[in-house]
Amino acid sequence: MAITHAAPGQLVDVQPLGDQLSESRNVALFKSDELEVIRLVMPAGKSMPSHGVRGDIMIHCLEGAINLTAGGQTRQMMAGQLIWLEGGVDHALEAVQDSSLLLTIVLRK
């Protein structure tokens, strides 16, 4: 995970990685007192076991396709789709294609 966070007002590129995806790593884009935003890079077949975080989250599929399981239901997210989940809801991810995701987490105090 890269640790160079964007400052307020600094432009951050989140274009599709395309051919660069397989050599790319997760990046913590920024973290404020209230919000943490991470770009997750998930080559096809990669999965993230079920877990939860305290605050509400939004998952935005930037490229590829992933299966998201939450609340006992699995749905496939394609590039250009997003979803939100309430804080504390366990969720698991599995990349169906080479994918990257924008993960936005509200930090509860």
Added chain:
Amino acid sequence: MAITHAAPGQLVDVQPLGDQLSESRNVALFKSDELEVIRLVMPAGKSMPSHGVRGDIMIHCLEGAINLTAGGQTRQMMAGQLIWLEGGVDHALEAVQDSSLLLTIVLRK
């Protein structure tokens, strides 16, 4: 502003609007206790005067190009770029091209 908010776990499409942009309107995608996410549709030339909100915000340019002015500085954001600003920081927007934006606002209690 549409008032049908997405429920948790519901897929929301935020693909570029392309040719449909000029007939599209702003959409409040969802609102939780902690987070509000809106898709702003700004045809070329449209502007939003300087304003601030209490919580931290993230602006993600989904298509087109906009000028964002904040903290006395104007920068151009292109499709696939995002930026965050601390709560209370005044900002103004002007669409350079037909653009749509994802606006994420942390709701302070």
